[in-house]
Amino acid sequence: MKHKIKTLIQLAALKAYEQGELRSSTILPFSVEETKTDAHGDFAANFAMTAASVQKMAPRKIAETVIKYLDDNGVLIAKTEIAGPGFINFFIQPTAWHSIPDIIHTADRQYGASDIGRNQKVQVEFVSANPTGPLHVGHGRGAAVGDSVANILSFSGYQVEKEYYINDSGRQINTLGKSVFLRYLASQGEKNDFPDDCYKGDYIKDLAAEIGLREGDRLTSVEEQEAIALCARQAAAKIIAGIRQDLRAFGISFDNWFSEQSLYDSGKVNAVLKDFRKKGLIYAKDGALWFKTTAFGDEKDRVVVRKNGLTTYFASDIAYHLDKFERGFDRLIDVWGADHHGYCARLTASVEASGHKRDQFNVILVKLVNLLRDGEPVAMSTRAGEFVTLQEVINEVGQDAARFLFLTRHYDSPLDFDLELAKQQTNNNPVYYVQYVHARIASIASKARKLGLKLTDRDNLAISRLTTGEEIRIIKLLARFPEVVQHSAETMAPHRITFYLMELAATFHSYYNKHRVLVDDAALACGRLYLIAAVKIVIRNGLALLGVSAPERM
RNA sequence: GCGCCCGUAGCUCAGUUGGAUAGAGCGCCGGACUUCGAAUCCGUAGGCCGCAGGUUCGAAUCCUGCCGGGCGUACCA
Numbered sequence: 001m002k003h004k005i006k007t008l009i010q011l012a013a014l015k016a017y018e019q020g021e022l023r024s025s026t027i028l029p030f031s032v033e034e035t036k037t038d039a040h041g042d043f044a045a046n047f048a049m050t051a052a053s054v055q056k057m058a059p060r061k062i063a064e065t066v067i068k069y070l071d072d073n074g075v076l077i078a079k080t081e082i083a084g085p086g087f088i089n090f091f092i093q094p095t096a097w098h099s100i101p102d103i104i105h106t107a108d109r110q111y112g113a114s115d116i117g118r119n120q121k122v123q124v125e126f127v128s129a130n131p132t133g134p135l136h137v138g139h140g141r142g143a144a145v146g147d148s149v150a151n152i153l154s155f156s157g158y159q160v161e162k163e164y165y166i167n168d169s170g171r172q173i174n175t176l177g178k179s180v181f182l183r184y185l186a187s188q189g190e191k192n193d194f195p196d197d198c199y200k201g202d203y204i205k206d207l208a209a210e211i212g213l214r215e216g217d218r219l220t221s222v223e224e225q226e227a228i229a230l231c232a233r234q235a236a237a238k239i240i241a242g243i244r245q246d247l248r249a250f251g252i253s254f255d256n257w258f259s260e261q262s263l264y265d266s267g268k269v270n271a272v273l274k275d276f277r278k279k280g281l282i283y284a285k286d287g288a289l290w291f292k293t294t295a296f297g298d299e300k301d302r303v304v305v306r307k308n309g310l311t312t313y314f315a316s317d318i319a320y321h322l323d324k325f326e327r328g329f330d331r332l333i334d335v336w337g338a339d340h341h342g343y344c345a346r347l348t349a350s351v352e353a354s355g356h357k358r359d360q361f362n363v364i365l366v367k368l369v370n371l372l373r374d375g376e377p378v379a380m381s382t383r384a385g386e387f388v389t390l391q392e393v394i395n396e397v398g399q400d401a402a403r404f405l406f407l408t409r410h411y412d413s414p415l416d417f418d419l420e421l422a423k424q425q426t427n428n429n430p431v432y433y434v435q436y437v438h439a440r441i442a443s444i445a446s447k448a449r450k451l452g453l454k455l456t457d458r459d460n461l462a463i464s465r466l467t468t469g470e471e472i473r474i475i476k477l478l479a480r481f482p483e484v485v486q487h488s489a490e491t492m493a494p495h496r497i498t499f500y501l502m503e504l505a506a507t508f509h510s511y512y513n514k515h516r517v518l519v520d521d522a523a524l525a526c527g528r529l530y531l532i533a534a535v536k537i538v539i540r541n542g543l544a545l546l547g548v549s550a551p552e553r554m
Numbered sequence: 555g556c557g558c559c560c561g562u563a564g565c566u567c568a569g570u571u572g573g574a575u576a577g578a579g580c581g582c583c584g585g586a587c588u589u590c591g592a593a594u595c596c597g598u599a600g601g602c603c604g605c606a607g608g609u610u611c612g613a614a615u616c617c618u619g620c621c622g623g624g625c626g627u628a629c630c631a
Contacts, residue, residue, distance in 0.1 A: 031573085033573080049573085049611065083574070084574045290629095299557065338625065408567085409566090410567090443590075480570090483570080487570065491571085512594075516589075
C-alpha cells in the first residue's frame with residue numbers, strides 16, 4: 001500500500017516536471033508513513049518537504065502541484081490533503097483495504113515473510129554458556145533472543161544456522177574439574193579445604209557422587225592432574241547434556257555444537273596466530289605475545305599468548321570467528337551478555353584483521369535479568385552456587401510465558417522478571433492476552449462451523465461490508481505486519497513483534513466486545529469470519545517467530 | 555580516570571532510523587456477562603521526553619557539554 005502511494009507520487013512529480021510545473025526531475029529520498037491520528041488520513045508523505053531544497057519552492061506549493069498530477073482513477077485514494085508544513089495526507093478508499101485479508105489467506109503461513117535477506121548465509125551464535133554449571137535465567141533471555149532473531153531472519157529470506165560454542169578448554173574447565181575432584185575426595189572421606197575460586201553449587205557434589213559411583217576410590221591414588229582432567233571431562237560432558245536438555249525444554253535446538261578444543265586439535269588457533277604474525281599484527285612484549293587490535297580501533301592491544309606459553313581465550317575466539325567465515329557465512333551474529341561488551345572491540349578487530357568487513361559481524365548485547373519474586377529480588381551468583389536455574393523457571397511459569405516475557409523488552413534494556421507475575425494466568429500477563437485471541441477465534445470458528453458457516457469461503461459481497469472503523473483498524477494493522485517483521489529483522493529486535501502482537505490483540509479484543517461476529521446476516525458473518533481468521537493467521541505467525549505456541553484452546 | 559549502554563506518565567516500558575497534538579500496560583476510581591470464551595472490554599486522570607546549548611522547514615530521536623544510573627576496564631572466560 002505504502003509502496004503504491006510512493007510510486008504514484010514519483011510519477012506525479014515527473015509528470016509535473018514535464019509540464020514545467022516543477023523545476024527539477026531529481027527525486028530525493030522521502031517517506032510514506034502511517035499516520036498517528038485518523039484526522040491525518042491513512043498515510044502521510046513528506047515528499048514536498050524533502051524536495052523543497054532541490055525544487056527551490058515552498059513545500060506546500062510543491063505538494064499542491066504533485067496532487068494536481070496524482071493519477072489513480074480513485075481506485076486507491078479517496079481524498080488527499082495538504083497539512084502542516086507540507087505533508088500530503090492520503091485517505092484510502094475503504095474498499096481498497098479489502099484486498100488485505102485475501103493476501104493474508106493466500107500467503108497463510110508465509111504471510112510476513114520476505115526476501116530482504118537475499119538468501120545470504122547468516123550464523124547466529126547464542127547461549128554458549130560455559131559448561132561449568134546449569135543454565136540460569138540470564139541464559140534464558142539470551143536463548144529467547146537468539147532463537148527469535150534466528151526465526152525472524154530466516155523468515156526474512158536469510159539462510160540461518162544456529163550454533164552453540166562450547167568452551168571446553170582452558171582455565172574454567174580446569175576449575176570445574178578441580179571443584180568436582182575435591183568434592184569427590186571429600187566423599188571418599190578425605191578432608192580438604194575447598195578454595196574460594198572453586199564452584200560451590202550442590203550440582204558439583206552431585207557430579208562428584210556420580211564419578212564416585214563410576215570410579216570408586218580409584219582416583220584417590222592417581223596423579224592429581226590426571227584425576228582433575230578426568231573429572232573435568234566427565235563433568236563437562238554431563239553438564240552439556242543437561243544444557244541440551246534444558247534448551248530442548250525451552251523449545252530451542254541448535255544446528256551445530258562447536259567445540260573450542262577442536263580449534264586447538266585442528267591447529268587453527270596456531271594457524272591464525274602465525275598468519276597475523278606474518279602480517280605484522282603480532283609483537284612480543286613483557287614475555288607475552290600481543291595482537292595489535294589498536295590498529296583496528298580497539299583502545300589497547302591484547303594478549304594472545306601468555307608469558308606461561310598458554311593461549312588466551314581471545315586467541316581461540318579469533319580462530320573461531322575466522323572459522324565461521326571459512327564455513328561460508330556472509331554475516332555473523334553473536335548474542336552475548338552485556339557484561340562482555342568490553343570484548344566487542346577486540347573481536348571486531350580480529351574480524352577485520354582476517355580480511356572481513358566489520359559490519360559482517362554483529363554483537364547483540366543482551367542486558368541483565370533481575371529475577372524477582374513478588375517484587376523482591378532473588379539473589380544469584382554462579383560461584384556461590386546460589387541461582388535459580390532456567391529449568392526451575394520453565395517448570396514454574398511454563399515455556400510460553402518465559403519466552404514471551406523475555407521478549408517484552410528491547411534486549412538493550414535490563415529486564416525485571418517476576419516469577420509470581422509470570423505465573424499469573426489472569427490479568428497482568430501479556431502472553432495469555434495474546435494467546436487468548438488465538439483461542440477465542442478458534443472457538444468462534446468452531447461455533448461457526450456448527451452453524452454451517454465456512455471460515456474461508458470468500459464472499460465478495462460480505463468482505464465489502466467490513467466498513468466499521470474497528471474493522472478497518474484491524475485490517476490496517478494486519479497490513480503492517482510484514483513491515484514490522486522486516487524492521488525487526490533489520491534491527492535484530494524481536495520485541496517489535498511482541499509489541500505488535502499486543503497491539504493487535506488489544507485491537508481484536510476491543511472489536512470483539514463491540515461487534516458480534518456471528519450475526520444473523522450470514523453474508524456479513526462470513527465476511528467477519530474471514531477477517532478474524534486473518535487475525536488468527538497473523539497472531540500465529542507472529543508468535544511462531546517468538547517461539548511461543550498459538551493454542552486452539554486454553 | 556577512560557570506554558560502552560541508558561535517563562520518556564506514580565511504576566515498568568514502547569516510540570515506525572528526523573515528522574504533525576509523545577503512546578501502551580500496571581496501579582487508582584467508576585461501569586459492562588440471559589447473547590460468538592469476562593484470561594475480555596469501556597470510561598476519565600496523569601508529561602519542561604534528565605539539564606543546557608547546537609544542527610534545520612521540523613528533534614524524545616542527530617552533535618557538544620554537564621548531571622544522574624548500569625556495566626566494563628586481566629597475561630580470567
